[in-house]
Amino acid sequence: MTAEHLNTEGALAEVTRIAERANAAACFGTAVVSGDRTVIPVADIMYGFGVGFGGSEPHEMSPGGHGGGGGGGARTRAIAVIEVAPNGVRIIPIEDQTSIRMAAIAFASAATAILARTLLKLIRG
Structure with missing residues (x-):
């Protein structure tokens, strides 16, 4: 072996x-x-x-x-x-507070990115 x-x-x-x-x-x-x-x-x-x-x-x-x-x-x-x-x-x-907070941060980040893209499209026409 x-x-x-x-x-x-x-x-x-x-x-x-x-x-x-x-x-x-x-x-x-x-x-x-x-x-x-x-x-x-x-x-x-x-x-x-x-x-x-x-x-x-x-x-x-x-x-x-x-x-x-x-x-x-x-x-x-x-x-x-x-x-x-x-x-x-x-x-x-x-409850796993860390996971809940991380999910909230991820959701807020995604929502902010989508909102920013939408506003830029509206401003640019």
Whole structure:
């Protein structure tokens, strides 16, 4: 076995381990009990992976030419809590204020650009 083969096997084994853990249970945190209430945190979990390999036929000027690479990432964010109480169950969403503000800025920017173009067309006739 070559070192290249071992690295590929190791990477595939790690991706497999992560995929096995990516299930619905991973989205729910440990329940916290306080008196007659239980609160369960809920998260949004995303994984992403990519690999690439390149190469070219070796020639006189460059004896190498083969390569490879890979990467991955994960993101988690709290999206809600589930409250279980004697009077019922409630799902309490957690608002992502940063995303809301970014969407508002994007909308305002697009609206301003459209308005500016429209006004320029009207002014130019």
